């Protein structure tokens with residue numbers, strides 16, 4: 415392959431099937447919904463590598479309210495790996511984010527090697543756990559949870575911002591619109607004590623984000639989605655410092671599939687409050 419023949423250009427909706435091919439061949443969990451959500455936001459930078467008309471690589475920088483660029487969907491076709499394609503894509507996408515104060519991502523082990531070359535440093539680690547569908551009978555104070563209503567969204571977006579670090583209003587609104595039955599809020603004393611949201615993916619139903627102030631609330635929110643997702647394998651990406659959650663999920667039959675490392679370039683001005691972050695939304699969204 416001649417690297418000089420590779421063209422880097424924006425991804426459009428007509429490239430959807432080529433982009434989905436790459437994530438599906440890697441056995442990633444995205445469906446057309448995630449790709450469309452990313453591509454259709456004109457504030458995101460979505461790039462592909464085109465080699466003689468074939469899509470052989472992708473990357474996306476998600477714009478979180480002009481504060482944080484979240485690097486996502488870094489994928490190269492197996493046949494073309496090890497020849498500098500990801501570096502070409504990242505160089506260009508990081509040029510588009512070079513004036514941003516916060517540039518972050520969740521890296522696979524393979525990706526970590528590439529990002530180190532672009533001065534990304536480790537921030538925290540995450541374990542991916544999966545399980546066959548199950549029903550959980552001991553649901554706890556289940557009645558404290560209510561389905562998220564449209565009128566709750568502003569408060570939930572504010573809560574997500576406190577925990578994640580920046581405003582992700584588009585993401586939270588989209589999760590609610592597309593997967594409303596998986597969005598639950600836990601309220602106490604008229605305030606939010608926790609939230610859970612979830613997506614039906616290609617291979618798994620994905621539980622997350624889960625944000626809460628303690629283990630019991632987090633577990634209650636997770637159980638809610640375990641029971642809703644009782645027809646397809648489930649996946650949960652847990653922050654490694656949540657040892658109690660990891661142990662509990664292992665005890666009920668989840669097993670570790672892989673790990674991710676959250677990394678940031680330059681400074682990390684909006685670290686959020688990871689103490690309250692139990693499950694992330696997924697490495698593609700943070």
Ligand SMILES: CC(C)(COP(=O)(O)OP(=O)(O)OC[C@H]1O[C@@H](n2cnc3c(N)ncnc32)[C@H](O)[C@@H]1OP(=O)(O)O)[C@@H](O)C(=O)NCCC(=O)NCCS
Nearest residue numbers: 488489490495496497498499500501521522524525527528
């Ligand atoms: C990770 C991935 C995108 C790399 O793409 P690539 O085009 O093969 O990478 P490049 O050829 O541009 O290599 C970039 C650098 O990464 C490192 N690297 C790439 N693949 C590596 C591997 N398998 N093991 C160790 N280092 C590796 C090398 O240091 C290389 O730099 P060098 O050639 O100057 O030493 C590709 O392997 C892939 O699609 N993997 C599956 C999806 C994935 O995990 N994506 C990352 C998401 S966070």
